[in-house]
Amino acid sequence: xxxxxxxxxxxxxxxxxxxxxxxxxxxxxxxxxxxxxxxxxxxxxxxxxxxxxxxxxxxxxxxxxxxxxxxxxxxxxxxxxxxxxxxxxxxxxxxxxxxxxxxxxxxxxxxxxxx
Amino acid sequence: xxxxxxxxxxxxxxxxxxxxxxxxxxxxxxxxxxxxxxxxxxxxxxxxxxxxxxxxxxxxxxxxxxxxxxxxxxxxxxxxxxxxxxxxxxxxxxxxxxxxxxxxxxxxxxxxxx
Numbered sequence: 001x002x003x004x005x006x007x008x009x010x011x012x013x014x015x016x017x018x019x020x021x022x023x024x025x026x027x028x029x030x031x032x033x034x035x036x037x038x039x040x041x042x043x044x045x046x047x048x049x050x051x052x053x054x055x056x057x058x059x060x061x062x063x064x065x066x067x068x069x070x071x072x073x074x075x076x077x078x079x080x081x082x083x084x085x086x087x088x089x090x091x092x093x094x095x096x097x098x099x100x101x102x103x104x105x106x107x108x109x110x111x112x113x114x115x
Numbered sequence: 116x117x118x119x120x121x122x123x124x125x126x127x128x129x130x131x132x133x134x135x136x137x138x139x140x141x142x143x144x145x146x147x148x149x150x151x152x153x154x155x156x157x158x159x160x161x162x163x164x165x166x167x168x169x170x171x172x173x174x175x176x177x178x179x180x181x182x183x184x185x186x187x188x189x190x191x192x193x194x195x196x197x198x199x200x201x202x203x204x205x206x207x208x209x210x211x212x213x214x215x216x217x218x219x220x221x222x223x224x225x226x227x228x229x
Contacts, residue, residue, distance in 0.1 A: 044119075045158075045205070045220040091157050101146055101209060102171060103218065105157035 002027045002094050006106035013082045014114050020067075021077045021109045023092030030054075031097040034068070036077045037105075040088040048090070051075065079111075087113040118142075119221035121206050127227045130196060136224045138189040138206030147189040148218065149181060150205040158205055164189060196228045 003026045013019035025034065032053045039045040051059045051068050058066050063080045079086055092106040119140045128134050138147065146165050150158035163171035164183040178200075180192040189206055203223040210216040 044222050047217045050217070101148075101163065101165075101216070101218070102160060103158075108155075108157055 002029075002032075002096065002104045004092050004094050004104050004106035006092050006109050008109045009107070010110045010112065012112045012114065013079070013086075015082055015084060017082055018078060018080045019082055019111065021079075021090055021092075021111070023075045023077070023106055025073050025075060025092070025094050025106075027073075027094065027096065029096050033095045033097065034066075034075045035093045035095070035103070036064070036066070037091045037093060038086075038088045039091065039108075040085075043088075045091075049077065082113050084113050084115065087111055119206055119208055119219050121204075121221035121224050123224055124222070125225045125227075127229060128193065128196065129229055130198070132196075133192070133194045135193065136191040136204055136206075136226075138191075138208075138221055139187055140208040140219070141187055142208065142219065143186075144208035144210055144219070145186055146209045147183060148207040148209075149189070149191050150207065152203040152205055152223070154203075162191075193226075196226075198228050201226055201228045 005024045034051045036048040037045050038048045049059050049061045049064050051066055058068050065078045067076045089108045089110050091108045093103045095103050122137045148163050149161040152158045160173050161175045162181045167183045178195045182190040203225050205223045206221040207218040209218045
C-alpha cells in the first residue's frame, strides 16, 4: 500500500522569500508518480508540479521546484519568491502506474504568506 | 476549455431526501472521479469511472450511487444520508491512457445533511 506523509501542518513565509514543504512517501513499487496539488481557500484544487519516479532530474515549474530523493522516499516542494497568491493548502500525492489513476494524498500543509 | 463544473455549489438535505450531484467536463477526458473531502483533510477517493464504466469503488456505502451517462457527465445520487456524510464533494477528470495524467478538479459541492 502507498502512504504519503506531510509532517508540517502549517508553514509561514514572507512575500519574496523561499519556503520548502516536506513530503515523504512509502511504496514498494518502482513505477509511480508524485504530485503537489494546491487548494486555495474556497477555490479549485490545481496541480502545481509532478515528478515521474523514473526521472532523476527534479521537476521545475517557474517558481516551484521539487527535491526528489528516491532512495530516501522524499519529495519536497520549494516555492521561491513567494507571493500572496501562494497562500493555500498544499497536498503531496502519489500514484502508482497501474492504469487505475488512483491518487493517494498526504494530510496537507497550510501555507500562510505575509506581506 | 480546462474546466470541470459541478452543480449545485451548495446542498442541504434531510436524511430522508434523495438528491443528485452533477459534474461535467468537455475536455474529452475518459476518466472521471468522485472524492469526498472533510474540513482540513485531504480528498478521499470514492469512485473512478473509466470509459464510462465503474473501475474503482472504494467500499463506499450504497447510499451513494454513482452514474456516468456519457463521457462528459458524472452524477452522484444521494439517498438516506447521515449527518457524517456532510462534506465537500469533489469531481475530477483526466485523460485515460497509459501513464499518469493531471487530474482536473471541479470547485466541489458543499453538502450538509440535517
